[in-house]
Amino acid sequence: MSKEKKQYNFFCEIKGAKSIDRSQIIPFKDGRWRGIKSIAYKTEKGNWSLIERFPLFKSKWAKFEVRYFEIAPGGASSLEYHLHVHVVICIKGKGKIRIGKRWRNINYLDIAYIAPNEVHQLTNPFDEPFGFLCIVDSERDKPVELPF
Amino acid sequence: MSKEKKQYNFFCEIKGAKSIDRSQIIPFKDGRWRGIKSIAYKTEKGNWSLIERFPLFKSKWAKFEVRYFEIAPGGASSLEYHLHVHVVICIKGKGKIRIGKRWRNINYLDIAYIAPNEVHQLTNPFDEPFGFLCIVDSERDKPVELPF
Numbered sequence: 001m002s003k004e005k006k007q008y009n010f011f012c013e014i015k016g017a018k019s020i021d022r023s024q025i026i027p028f029k030d031g032r033w034r035g036i037k038s039i040a041y042k043t044e045k046g047n048w049s050l051i052e053r054f055p056l057f058k059s060k061w062a063k064f065e066v067r068y069f070e071i072a073p074g075g076a077s078s079l080e081y082h083l084h085v086h087v088v089i090c091i092k093g094k095g096k097i098r099i100g101k102r103w104r105n106i107n108y109l110d111i112a113y114i115a116p117n118e119v120h121q122l123t124n125p126f127d128e129p130f131g132f133l134c135i136v137d138s139e140r141d142k143p144v145e146l147p148f
Numbered sequence: 149m150s151k152e153k154k155q156y157n158f159f160c161e162i163k164g165a166k167s168i169d170r171s172q173i174i175p176f177k178d179g180r181w182r183g184i185k186s187i188a189y190k191t192e193k194g195n196w197s198l199i200e201r202f203p204l205f206k207s208k209w210a211k212f213e214v215r216y217f218e219i220a221p222g223g224a225s226s227l228e229y230h231l232h233v234h235v236v237i238c239i240k241g242k243g244k245i246r247i248g249k250r251w252r253n254i255n256y257l258d259i260a261y262i263a264p265n266e267v268h269q270l271t272n273p274f275d276e277p278f279g280f281l282c283i284v285d286s287e288r289d290k291p292v293e294l295p296f
């Protein structure tokens with residue numbers, strides 16, 4: 001079995017994301033979506049800080065999930081890699097993203113695509129919250145976290 | 149073979165969406181994403197009008213696609229249903245969405261989830277463009293368009 005195949009034997013599953021099965025509208029107001037509370041960014045401690053995760057959408061009828069993350073000033077996501085890809089869309093403030101060894105700015109509605117097994121991290125060195133949508137496959141491997 | 153299975157024998161594929169394989173940032177400026185041009189909303193004529201489609205993301209590494217649609221004032225998407233689900237996130241202006249027989253408003257960052265085989269349509273009866281992200285499975289059935 002290849003290394004890539006092996007990675008897929010793990011599911012990266014965070015408790016708290018409800019499955020949505022019936023059509024509905026989830027209204028957005030005052031910076032949050034109705035009925036969607038933040039859950040733990042990860043279930044284990046790591047090299048991340050000041051980051052909240054909001055599970056916006058998952059369903060047994062779809063092969064993807066939509067999450068919203070918000071990083072407070074000074075915070076960061078994990079430095080990590082995994083086989084599954086990320087599509088990140090900035091919808092609040094701005095931030096920095098490391099892709100491989102390179103750091104780039106990410107501004108309002110910029111899209112970042114993180115390819116399989118690319119080392120990456122999102123940080124907020126600015127004064128305002130940095131919020132972004134992150135779309136992933138529902139079935140995905142567990143991230144490998146790196147020190148920094 | 150069930151009706152649902154049969155529907156999945158069709159792929160809903162619009163030419164023009166490039167596969168993204170390497171990590172990258174797609175910058176947003178002046179209401180558009182760099183390098184992403186609008187393509188036909190559908191390849192066949194129908195009961196839709198004044199709507200543009202921008203294929204933001206597809207990849208052989210992901211089981212989903214991200215598209216952006218913009219409906220000019222007075223325009224509409226098709227009235228249709230299909231087995232695959234839609235996750236719609238309003239990111240520009242506002243619009244109306246029909247889900248089943250009910251019309252609802254959709255405002256900035258509201259999320260609409262359209263369940264399998266739910267009849268739906270998005271329209272813009274307002275004075276400003278109405279733009280929304282729409283996330284779908286990569287493998288999906290062809291919509292069935294209804295008259296209205």
